[in-house]
Amino acid sequence: MRPTERCPDREQKNVQHGMVAWQLSQFMHGEQGALIVASQLVGAVPWMEAKFYASSQTMDEARHVEVFSRYLHDKIEWEGSINPNLKKLLDGILLDSRWVSPELQEALIPVGPGQSSADQAIGLRSALRKLAR
Numbered sequence: 517m518r519p520t521e522r523c524p525d526r527e528q529k530n531v532q533h534g535m536v537a538w539q540l541s542q543f544m545h546g547e548q549g550a551l552i553v554a555s556q557l558v559g560a561v562p563w564m565e566a567k568f569y570a571s572s573q574t575m576d577e578a579r580h581v582e583v584f585s586r587y588l589h590d591k592i593e594w595e596g597s598i599n600p601n602l603k604k605l606l607d608g609i610l611l612d613s614r615w616v617s618p619e620l621q622e623a624l625i626p627v628g629p630g631q632s633s634a635d636q637a638i639g640l641r642s643a644l645r646k647l648a649r
């Protein structure tokens with residue numbers, strides 16, 4: 517016998533409702549994090565094609581947030597707060613200084629006149645090594 521089976525039906529349904537709301541809320545908060553990360557990528561990447569790609573990903577993530585948010589508000593009528601561990605993970609990603617690392621940005625600038633792709637590869641490798649420390 518599961519512990520919830522000892523509870524009255526109404527209480528069991530309330531617990532199940534809360535569990536579904538909490539799970540779907542975590543998906544929504546994760547999608548919000550994906551939306552912010554994708555939008556930061558638009559500014560972080562130097563190539564126009566990459567900006568187009570990150571922009572379309574940002575739009576996709578916005579739609580995912582909207583779907584979960586509407587479902588939670590319109591159908592479930594219950595939105596849970598973000599799990600502290602998920603928040604910590606998202607904060608770690610979003611507050612990482614590497615989004616604006618000058619070394620990485622310099623290394624990612626497309627090859628210019630007088631610079632070979634080998635020079636750029638060496639610069640990128642060097643920047644990535646610095647980031648890995």
Ligand SMILES: [Fe+2]
Nearest residue numbers: 547550577580
């Ligand atoms: Fe998504």
